[in-house]
Amino acid sequence: MSVGEYGGNAKEPDAVAKLRSIVGSRNLEKFLMVGIDSVRKLADYTPADLISLKVLDEYDEAARVIRMAREAVGETLLLDYKRRVEIRSLPRLTTGIKAVDELLGGGLEPGKIYGIAGEFGAGKSRFCHQLCVTVQLPPDDLIRGIASKMGIDPDRAVESVLVVDSSDYFNMEEFLRREWPSFIEEGYKLLVIDTLIGPFRQQFPGREEGYKLLVIDTLIGPFRQQFPGREHLAERQQRLNRVIGWVLKHVRRRHLYCVITDQVQAEPTYGGSLKITGGHVLAHGMTYWYWIQSAGSNVRRIMAYDVINKAYGESALFKITDDVLTDV
Numbered sequence: 001m002s003v004g005e006y007g008g009n010a011k012e013p014d015a016v017a018k019l020r021s022i023v024g025s026r027n028l029e030k031f032l033m034v035g036i037d038s039v040r041k042l043a044d045y046t047p048a049d050l051i052s053l054k055v056l057d058e059y060d061e062a063a064r065v066i067r068m069a070r071e072a073v074g075e076t077l078l079l080d081y082k083r084r085v086e087i088r089s090l091p092r093l094t095t096g097i098k099a100v101d102e103l104l105g106g107g108l109e110p111g112k113i114y115g116i117a118g119e120f121g122a123g124k125s126r127f128c129h130q131l132c133v134t135v136q137l138p139p140d141d142l143i144r145g146i147a148s149k150m151g152i153d154p155d156r157a158v159e160s161v162l163v164v165d166s167s168d169y170f171n172m173e174e175f176l177r178r179e180w181p182s183f184i185e186e187g188y189k190l191l192v193i194d195t196l197i198g199p200f201r202q203q204f205p206g207r208e209e210g211y212k213l214l215v216i217d218t219l220i221g222p223f224r225q226q227f228p229g230r231e232h233l234a235e236r237q238q239r240l241n242r243v244i245g246w247v248l249k250h251v252r253r254r255h256l257y258c259v260i261t262d263q264v265q266a267e268p269t270y271g272g273s274l275k276i277t278g279g280h281v282l283a284h285g286m287t288y289w290y291w292i293q294s295a296g297s298n299v300r301r302i303m304a305y306d307v308i309n310k311a312y313g314e315s316a317l318f319k320i321t322d323d324v325l326t327d328v
């Protein structure tokens with residue numbers, strides 16, 4: 001995309017026009033060239049990014065446009081704090097395995113990055129696949145959480161609500177008229193649905209943008225391939241850092257659930273020992289670290305490795321079967 005595309009009679013999209021008002025007409029093309037085509041995107045960059053991408057030369061100028069972009073999209077410290085408090089009240093994502101949910105304190109928290117490490121064949125990918133399914137489960141737990149916040153009996157709310165495919169959440173009334181006309185007549189039930197859907201929309205903007213679980217099944221894998229050898233280590237770590245920073249912003253802003261798996265590497269110590277790959281950048285970048293180990297042919301142990309409110313080593317077992325991961 002370039003400024004030229006909007007020449008002649010083509011109308012410049014609003015997002016680009018807003019960006020132009022911040023970065024100025026003279027610089028706009030450079031921003032578009034590197035894929036920064038909205039104020040929202042600009043707000044995610046850092047001054048050092050803009051300089052290394054050769055979009056701007058001066059640090060102060062880069063810092064100024066980023067500050068303006070962040071203010072324009074409401075990325076202020078106060079909002080960030082509010083968002084964190086909000087996220088804490090959102091429901092957790094079940095893994096479908098009771099023991100593991102208990103270990104996780106009820107499931108995965110939104111807005112956090114879960115690092116899952118383990119040797120090849122440990123079950124990291126299977127774990128992620130399972131989350132891709134559980135994230136689509138009927139939203140009973142979500143409804144329970146919202147209902148209790150609103151002072152409605154959670155069980156009654158769940159009973160009263162008709163569970164529909166997520167694509168129908170935002171057109172509930174039409175869905176009900178089509179699928180279940182008699183439901184409409186039972187006014188009190190519809191009332192519950194209406195009351196629930198409003199906060200549901202507000203609380204899950206991620207849903208309206210189409211997804212709420214972000215899985216990166218091996219972040220380090222491609223970095224290991226593309227930056228082989230110690231001579232590329234510094235650049236690899238810097239880029240890795242930038243990717244993690246970007247992921248964290250998105251996960252927080254959209255209230256997403258997020259899992260990043262990681263490979264392990266051997267440390268040359270007597271008796272052998274394993275550590276996570278990606279150095280301090282990856283180690284510090286995840287909110288929580290869990291480690292999956294084999295505990296028998298089809299049994300796995302998931303262990304708290306670096307979790308703020310848990311002792312190292314606290315663990316739960318699960319079983320790999322042909323289809324799902326289950327309790328042992």
Ligand SMILES: Nc1ncnc2c1ncn2[C@@H]1O[C@H](COP(=O)(O)OP(=O)(O)OP(=O)(O)O)[C@@H](O)[C@H]1O
Nearest residue numbers: 118119120121122123124125126127298320321322
């Ligand atoms: N029905 C089954 N019963 C027991 N074990 C199974 C079954 N199906 C798959 N497995 C085991 O599950 C593991 C698959 O794990 P998965 O692919 O999730 O590992 P991973 O941690 O992602 O590994 P990698 O680092 O190589 O990506 C394998 O060890 C496989 O032997």
Ligand SMILES: [Mg+2]
Nearest residue numbers: 124125126217
């Ligand atoms: Mg895998």
